[in-house]
Amino acid sequence: MLIRRPPDIASSEITPHSVYLARRDILAGGLGLALAAALPQSRAHADPLSAVKSAYSTDETPTRREDATSYNNFYEFGTDKADPAANAGALKVAPWSVKIDGLVGKPGTLTLEDILKPVTLEERIYRLRCVEGWSMVIPWVGFPLAALLARVEPLGSAKYVAFETLVRPEEMPGQRGLFQPLSWPYVEGLRLDEAMHPLAILATGMYGETLPAQNGAPLRLVVPWKYGFKSIKSIVRISLVEEQPPTTWKALAADEYGFFSNVNPEVDHPRWSQATERRIGEGSGLFAKRRPTLMFNGYADQVAQLYSGMDLRANY
Template identity: 50%
Template sequence: MNYIKRKSWELKESFVTDEKFFNDRRKFLKLGAALAVSTSAVMELAAKEFTPLPNLHYTKDLNQNNLTPNSYEQITSYNNFYEFTTSKKAVKEKAKNFRSEPWQISVDGLVEKPFILDMEKLLKKFALEERIYRFRCVEGWSMVVPWIGFELSELIKYAKPLSNAKYIRFETLYDPKQFPSQRYGLGSIDYPYVEGLRMDEAMNPLAIIAVGLYGHTLPPQNGAPIRLITPWKYGFKSIKSIVKITFTDTMPLNTWRKAAPYEYGFYANVNPDVDHPRWSQKRERLLGKFFKQDTLMFNGYEKEVADLYKDMDLRKEF
């Protein structure tokens, strides 16, 4: 008998919406069946009216943590994406005409052979799965997102990095015609946006390349068409709209560390014991909730990632 060991981010089958029910929800409401269910269920169904129908084929998350995702509306209406604007609530409107097709990702540096990966080919190359993750911003707010993507480690294996590759550098699209802040120099940071990971961090199973959420391709304000997700780190590490991935033997100078080195480090691990100069990290506000909640070490993923930093002083190497 094969025993399947569930991973800590997997959701129990009983928490997964039946696909037929999900696709027929509009018909369900129009037939008046809402009269037969509780008020809370009606509210949930109504909220799903704002969620686009899935257009990605993926394996559902079976996450043991029983996390409750924020609504699609919350996730897509409160975003940091400085290339468009510094206003979280204005990003959605500013980004609505963003063109993410066609899209290519350049992979170079310390690899056997540099190459360019077309987005369409990438979606066929890697099997997609859902990951319901906590997402924590350094500014003190958080959400829970049902991302769709694949493990970054799969892309690393495909790239065939050389033995002296110690870090991975990611770069966001530079297109002043589409990004107002790049055009006018707004946002207090240099463009294009840059992020990086140590190789062992990138190989951790929690690190994913996301191409969708709620079963649908990413909307522009959430980093269309492809972004990084590292759920144990603050959100600014999860770089959006990636066009270039470089394998290197040198620690990349990530954008926010370059802009304010005393406020932002390379690692940016969620740590309630190390405050940002402007924001306490001990508590956080989950979008949609009135009261704050305690911030968890490594955003609740301590068991999966703590060994990566066992020989580090996380107060100094933040």
């Protein structure tokens, strides 16, 4: 799935780096030739893949890369928003493997290379809104989680997908010390139908480059219609299970962070309103611009049917 980018964004900033460098190889393929023929002459040298627009894309201006990589929640590296960028440099992301187990026909441990082998170029570029009280628009490099799950053949009894983050205190200072802000490993989960939705992606990059450690390298979940803490980072295990799995923030404060955590302006956090949000890059402090929070973060047309008949106040 590909995202159209505005003309003021360079190809190298929105296209996966390997694709950008191999542009001639892409043009030599059937897809590249067909798209190149359809482009206006003035764009003859532009990346032809950028001409394809996904039904899930947004035309909103991307957040500056400098902001998206320096203002993060990743408690394994510290609780301040600047801590991940300051401390994540020690994280070793290669080699990397992910254990896939539980209610699947083909359990096993896959290297990152194994996971990415069958991913096509058409599945690699997304521009999605992300929100957790503050929001960003990030061009992710990734692929549908459903593509990986299909390969391991979920059993009929599987109802949920559970995720687990790396535990490596020697490289993650937030996991060291007597007083820990969270229990490790960080865990999250989705209902299976949510996980199979094409908007739920596994990201390996952003802004056309390899995913920075502070943003969840080398493999993270992105679920753009949910609050950001659902999009678990640095994944090392994916399990298909029958019962709703535990999630870190719900275990810490169930009255504040429910399992579903869908973006819903009508359901306030017990300690603050969620009716508005602050877009990073649009001012700070007293001068921060606020904008209305959109139901399902603006993706209601795509995902609302997943929750048909559910009370979204009770299932927050």
